[in-house]
Amino acid sequence: MRYLEITVPRDRRRAVLAVLDDEGIEYVIADEATASTIEDAAVVRFPLPTRAVEPVLDRLADAGLDDARVVVIDAQTVVSQEFDELRDQYSRGGTRGERTSRQVLRTKADAFTPAISIYLVMLLISAVVATAGLLSDSPAVVVGSMVIAPLLGPALAASVGIVTDDAELRSRGFRYQTIGVAVVIVASIAIATLARLGGFEPSGVDIVVVAELEERVSPNVLSLAVALGAGVAGILSLTRGFSEAIVGVMIAAALIPPAAAVGITTAWGMYGAALGAFVLVVVNLLSINLAALVTLWVAGYRPQTPGPGLFEVSPTRKRTATYAVLFGLALAILTAPLVGITLLEFQTTQLTSTADEAVTEVLEDPQYDELEAESVEVVLDDEYPIRSVDRVVVTVRGLDPGPQPDLADRLYERVAAETQESVVLKLQYTVGEERGEPDEDVFFRTVRSG
Structure with missing residues (x-):
């Protein structure tokens, strides 16, 4: 009331x-x-x-x-x-x-956008916490960085400014979002560089795997769900009185960790991975703004243009439609790499299943009674963000394993027959009932078929 x-x-x-x-x-x-x-x-x-x-x-x-x-x-x-x-x-x-009326909606969006000094300080703190959380592999710390990030107002102000024809609010929303992402990336680069110089990087180990950054530097289309949901929930929190704090965390979840991932991978010189994380940040920004704009339109809010009266409304829809089309086109273009990554994940899952079935079938031969399958792993290359299958690693175990006649050949031929594509297969042995170290005899085989 x-x-x-x-x-x-x-x-x-x-x-x-x-x-x-x-x-x-x-x-x-x-x-x-x-x-x-x-x-x-x-x-x-x-x-x-x-x-x-x-x-x-x-x-x-x-x-x-x-x-x-x-x-x-x-x-x-x-x-x-x-x-x-x-x-x-x-x-x-x-x-x-x-x-909520559009007059009150504009006031609430403005109220959730803090002063620039407070905004920058809180984002710097959030960037430091997020970077530390990712490097230390601590989900709780990463969540903490989302809680303190003041992103709700800026993330929604632009869309509210568009539908209420408030040029100042719209401009401030876009400006705050751009500055916010830049601040988090720059701060994360600085913190990650200090961590690397301080000897945090494990020798010979991929930092992306150690810090669990892989899902952010090589994102799939499912990543869109978080940002789109955050945009819709953010508008509902303003127009229907839901909890703004919880929605603010959701919006921060779509922006803060990926932005911190850009900084970490840049500091480690992994520019392909940094590009993948940056694409995710931009895609999430576009998704939040597009979802917010569409939700406002569906909820019945319409643009208004200044007239001689305080409340005079002129429903000019051109500007809103223009922004929606721009957001949609940019999102469609940037989503293409995410689709490629998603298809690769499907391919990897299918190849793992096929290789596992092939190994089981081949080892059923009586001459391999002393061997059993230890693991089948599809390894991707390090060409972030769009990776490809590098090799299939098959590990077999036995009490006294050694090179088995034609085993590698039979395995790669069986896998190749199922996949109908080029495959690099690596066969290795482990000793004993319990998993041990790989035997010194490791066999590589490349399949060229199709």
């Missing part, structure tokens, strides 16, 4: 009261001396259901209320039979959803 206080010129009092009477709104009117530029003003106060704020203000604008001062206050309780009837009137068939 809302409580409105409107200051109107005396000569337009009759038109304003006619609108309120027609809507069945209880009001109080008083003549008050004000320090504003409105001479001989009257103040009208009345409660409204949340859903009624926007249409009532639009009707007042049509009545010529073009130089009024309006204050909208949250109201906890209104005890009135007339108010109950008014609330039922705007409940749309019994559904009493709390749809």
Whole structure:
């Protein structure tokens, strides 16, 4: 519920009261001396259901209320039979959803965008925590970095500014998002560089695997779900009064860890991996903005252009459609690599299953009774972000394993027959009932087929 206080010129009092009477709104009117530029003003106060704020203000604008001062206050309780009837009137068939008016929506989006100094400081702290969490392989620390990141307001301000035709809010939203991502990346590069110089990097070990960055430097299309969901949830939190804190964490989850991954991989000189993480950051930014914009449109919010009146609305949809198309096209282009990575994951899963079946079938031969399959692994190359299959590693175990006649040949021929593509197969042996170190005799075989 809302409580409105409107200051109107005396000569337009009759038109304003006619609108309120027609809507069945209880009001109080008083003549008050004000320090504003409105001479001989009257103040009208009345409660409204949340859903009624926007249409009532639009009707007042049509009545010529073009130089009024309006204050909208949250109201906890209104005890009135007339108010109950008014609330039922705007409940749309019994559904009493709390749809925030576009005037209040703009104010809330602005309120969730902090001052630039606080914004930068909190993002620096979040970047340090996220980088430390990724390098130390600590999910709890990474989650902590999301909690303190003030990204909710900037992530939604641009879309709200578009649909409410608030150029300043729109510009600030885009500007804050760009600055925020840049700050996190630069800070992460600095922290990761210090960590590398300090000897954090394990000798001969891939930092992407050690720090569990792989899903962020080589993302698939499922990564879009987080960002799209965050955009939708963010708008619902503003328009329906859901928990903004939880939604803010969700938005940060789509932006902070990938941005920190860009910094870490850049500091380690893995520029392909850094490119993959950066693509994910941009894709998530576009997804959040597109999802927020579409959700606002579906919820019934429309663009407005400044006119002579405070609430005069001109539903110019061109600007909103233009931004939606731009977001959609950019997202479609950048999603192409993610589709390729997803297809590779399907291929890898299928190849692993095929190789596993081939190994089981070949080892069923009586001459290999002393051997059993230890593992089958499909290894990808290090060409981030779009990788490819490098080799298939087959490990067999036995009490006293040694080179088996034609085993490598039979395995790669069987795998090649199933995959119909070039494969590099590596066969290695382990000794004993328990998993041991690979035998010194390791066999490599390349298949060229198809």
